[in-house]
Structures are given as C-alpha cells and as structure tokens.
Amino acid sequence: MSAVPLTRRWPPPICSALTCACMLLASCLPAADHSSSPPPTVVVFKHGKLSGDPQVLSGLLREFEQAHPGVTVREEILPSSTDQQHQFYAINLEGKSVPFDLLAVDVIWVQEFARAGWIQPVDQGLPDPERKTFVAGALESATYEARLYALPWYVDAGVLYYRRDLLERYGFAPPKTWPELARITRAILDREQDPDLRGFLWQGKQYEGLVCVALEFVRGHGGGLLGDRNPEGEAALGYMRTLVEERLSPSFVTTADEEATRHLFGAGRAVFMRNWPYAWSLLQAEGSPVRGKIGLAPVPSFPGHESVPTLGGWMLAVPERAPHPLEAKDLLRYLASSAIQKRLALELGYLPGRSDLYQDSSLLEAKPWLAALSPVILRAKPRPVTPYYLMISQVLQPELSAVVVGLKTPEAALVSARRQIDRILGAP
Structure with a gap:
C-alpha cells in the first residue's frame, strides 16, 4: 500500500482558475498610498x-x-x-x-x-x-x-459710570475728584427726594474686587498698600468708610460685587458706580432702564493727584x-x-x-x-507685581473689609497687613 502524501495537490484546472481569480482581484484593489500627509x-x-x-x-x-x-x-x-x-x-x-x-x-x-x-x-x-x-x-x-x-x-480697568441725565439736569460735569463726587451725590439725592435712589456704588465685599477699588482710592491719594506706613493711604481708606457712614454710599456696598452693583445701577437706582467696562454694553442694551442715560469717566482721585485705575x-x-x-x-x-x-x-x-x-x-x-x-x-496700573500677589491679596482682603465695615481703623488694618506681608516676602 502506497504512502499517503503529506500535501495534497489541486488538480491543474482548479489551480489555474484560482490563480487567475487572485490576479484579477489584486488588479481591482487600490494601490497603497505612500505619499499621504501626516495627521494634523x-x-x-x-x-x-x-x-x-x-x-x-x-x-x-x-x-x-x-x-x-x-x-x-x-x-x-x-x-x-x-x-x-x-x-x-x-x-x-x-x-x-x-x-x-x-x-x-x-x-x-x-x-x-x-x-x-x-x-x-x-x-x-x-x-x-x-x-x-x-x-x-x-x-x-x-x-x-x-x-x-x-x-x-x-x-480691563476700573471706570466711573454716571447718570448723565441726572448730572445734566442739575448742571454738573462728571467729577474728577472724590470730594466733587461726594458734593454732586449729596446735591442730587437732596433734590431728587427719591427714597429708592442711591448715591455711589462700588465693590466692598471681602474679595479681590475690594483690593482693586482700594488701590484706586489709595493710589489716587499718592499712597500705597505695601511698604512703610503712609498717611496718604490711611486717609484714602478712611474716606471709603466715610462714604458709607455719611450714606453717600449705601451700607450694602460692604457686601457688594460687580454684578450686584451693576444690577442696581442698571435699574436706574444710583447716581454713580465704579465698575469694569464690561458693564457698558449690558447697560446700553435694548430694554435697559438706563440706556442712553449714562456716561463713562476715569475713576476720581483726590485733589492734587492723578486718577490711577486698577488694571x-x-x-x-x-x-x-x-x-x-x-x-x-x-x-x-x-x-x-x-x-x-x-x-x-x-x-x-x-x-x-x-x-x-x-x-x-x-x-x-x-x-x-x-x-x-x-x-x-x-493710566491703568497693575496690582503689586510679584509672584506672591495671591498670598498678599488674601492678607489684604480681610484687613480692607474690616476698615469699610468699621471694625478697624485704617492705621490698624495696614499695620496688621504689613506685618503679615513682610513674613510672606521674607522681609527682615
């Protein structure tokens, strides 16, 4: 009995047909594209x-x-x-x-x-x-x-919004100094006799916005929040508290941020507002109660000093x-x-x-x-330019808040802030 072959061979006719089919199939396949561009x-x-x-x-x-x-x-x-x-x-x-x-x-x-x-x-x-x-x-x-x-x-930079219609009604130009703003505010509130009308709105909540506002007051008096004690900075912070005490600014500014002040001013219930430029297009939008009634000006300063908006x-x-x-x-x-x-x-x-x-x-x-x-x-000036600014801001926020709510004097708050900041900066 003959041995069984290990490999079985196809009969010649079948092998020839399969070869032709393979060649035909290969001719129909697309050629490999070796020049395609790399992925983006x-x-x-x-x-x-x-x-x-x-x-x-x-x-x-x-x-x-x-x-x-x-x-x-x-x-x-x-x-x-x-x-x-x-x-x-x-x-x-x-x-x-x-x-x-x-x-x-x-x-x-x-x-x-x-x-x-x-x-x-x-x-x-x-x-x-x-x-x-x-x-x-x-x-x-x-x-x-x-x-x-x-x-x-x-x-961005801090700006002063004002009710142009009210100022024009009583013959006032936009204020350039904080005392002018106080005088105009008091005069308009007295003449309008509107219990829903407020004076000057600003961001006094304990957060970064308060640091920005305080810097505008302090720098606009020739002072600063860092470094050695300066009477100018203390006087400027004291003025912020005075605005609240004399009701030229409503007491709730001590808890207000940008949006809280924008909504109230946008409802036509304030004479002045410190805010950022983003609010302009919202205040001038279709249906806004103050559309066409407002103006923009640099934030005021104290007499003898230039306006220094916060950047x-x-x-x-x-x-x-x-x-x-x-x-x-x-x-x-x-x-x-x-x-x-x-x-x-x-x-x-x-x-x-x-x-x-x-x-x-x-x-x-x-x-x-x-x-x-x-x-x-x-004119805009940046906040203190230092790698440790966020830590410094966390120190300043509660100290400044304590001033505007009347819990600390400006001198005590700045002394405390300087002591903490010196430790952050490694000052001797």
Whole structure:
C-alpha cells in the first residue's frame, strides 16, 4: 500500500482558475498610498468662557488653521470662576506632562507662573517697536526678571459710570475728584427726594474686587498698600468708610460685587458706580432702564493727584512643557496681533491690549465709547507685581473689609497687613 502524501495537490484546472481569480482581484484593489500627509498637529487652547457669541473666536481660530496647513486648534473651555481656573492650571502645569499648548491667564498670575517655571518666555522675535504698542501696565505685569512671559489678549480697568441725565439736569460735569463726587451725590439725592435712589456704588465685599477699588482710592491719594506706613493711604481708606457712614454710599456696598452693583445701577437706582467696562454694553442694551442715560469717566482721585485705575485683563502664555510650543507661539502671536484684537473689540466689545488701537479711527467710529476709555487704559496700573500677589491679596482682603465695615481703623488694618506681608516676602 502506497504512502499517503503529506500535501495534497489541486488538480491543474482548479489551480489555474484560482490563480487567475487572485490576479484579477489584486488588479481591482487600490494601490497603497505612500505619499499621504501626516495627521494634523492639534494645538489645545485652554481659556475661560468669553462673553458674547462663541462663534466669533471659533471663526478666528479656523482662519488661523487655514493660514497654517497641518495645524488644528481645539478650544477647551474652563469654568468662569477665576479661582477654579487658577486651581486647574496649578495642578496641571506642575505635572511632568501638560495636556494643552496655550492658556489664557489673569494678569495677576503671570509672575507666579513664571517664577514656578510653568510658562516660558515669549519675547523672542518680538521687536521693541511692536512691544511698545502694548498697554504699558499690561507689559509690566507680564515681565519677570527682564523677560516677557505673556502677551496681553484683552485688558480691563476700573471706570466711573454716571447718570448723565441726572448730572445734566442739575448742571454738573462728571467729577474728577472724590470730594466733587461726594458734593454732586449729596446735591442730587437732596433734590431728587427719591427714597429708592442711591448715591455711589462700588465693590466692598471681602474679595479681590475690594483690593482693586482700594488701590484706586489709595493710589489716587499718592499712597500705597505695601511698604512703610503712609498717611496718604490711611486717609484714602478712611474716606471709603466715610462714604458709607455719611450714606453717600449705601451700607450694602460692604457686601457688594460687580454684578450686584451693576444690577442696581442698571435699574436706574444710583447716581454713580465704579465698575469694569464690561458693564457698558449690558447697560446700553435694548430694554435697559438706563440706556442712553449714562456716561463713562476715569475713576476720581483726590485733589492734587492723578486718577490711577486698577488694571485687569487676560494674557496669553505658553506652558514650559507644551506639547507643540512652536505652533502655540504662532497662535499666541496671532491672537495678540493688532488685527485680531481689533476684531475682538468690534465683534465682542473686548478692550484691546494694544494702546495704538485706541486711536484707530475706524474702531472709534464703530465703538465711540472707546474714546472715553483711552485715558483710562493708558493710566491703568497693575496690582503689586510679584509672584506672591495671591498670598498678599488674601492678607489684604480681610484687613480692607474690616476698615469699610468699621471694625478697624485704617492705621490698624495696614499695620496688621504689613506685618503679615513682610513674613510672606521674607522681609527682615
């Protein structure tokens, strides 16, 4: 009996047919594409929610992508709370890998982030002439050890809102000094005899907004909140308490923030309000009781001194360990450019971080109220520029609050604050 073969062979006709079928199938398959483009570089942009139509910024990012083939920008929106944003950044930037490429930072965070090594310098390739087009106070906030670690995206500054209709009715011009504001407030309240009408609203709650307001009073008297004792600063804080005691400001300002004051002023129930420029478009919106009845002016100062608004706003920075730092810096320069900041001002009402735009005729024609903000932005001064600012603010807030509610004298509050701040800064 013959052995059984280990491999069975197909009969020749079947083998030939199978070979032809395989060749036919192979001829129908597409050829492998060895020249296909690589996947796009995804640049992740972290920022807080912007007011207005979100499609405006999305559209600008799509235009950036068109100008940078192979790059895709993905927005990741953080909670609106600045405290939550700061916590998110502090946790993620400290890690070995960072899951984003560009971030929007509050002006008061840049020093802290730069000192910690969380963000990288962005001044390479930025010539001095272009650097000087940015708002000076914003650049000061973004500079750490002679290097620029962020670029202004949009800025803010404290302003005085006033009831233009009431001032015109009684022949008053917008006040330039705090005593003038007090005199006008008292006169209008006496003449109106309206129990629902309040005088001057401001943010006196124990939070960051109170530090901003106090700095405007103190600096507008030639004083400061840090360093050696100064009678000017104490007098300015005492004046804030006097406004409440004399009922030129209602007692609830000691618990009020921006929105609380905006709603009351917007209801037509106050003569003056200190707030940020964001409130303007809301107060002038269709259906607002004060639409067409209000004006903007620099925050007052004390006689013999200049107005010194407190600077606010947001910057753009690149993490030290950004996955795509070159593309991130391209996006940063694009968003901080004059053309894009102008469009954000036109379409969303954000204040440009470039001072030259406040003289742009087409922008002022479209947004005439920006003309009143030009001197405000140019005079604006940042909060103390130090990596330890957040710790300093946590010291100042309760001390300032104790003054405005009448629990401490200005002298006692500042002495206590200086003692604590000296420990933070390691002063002898």
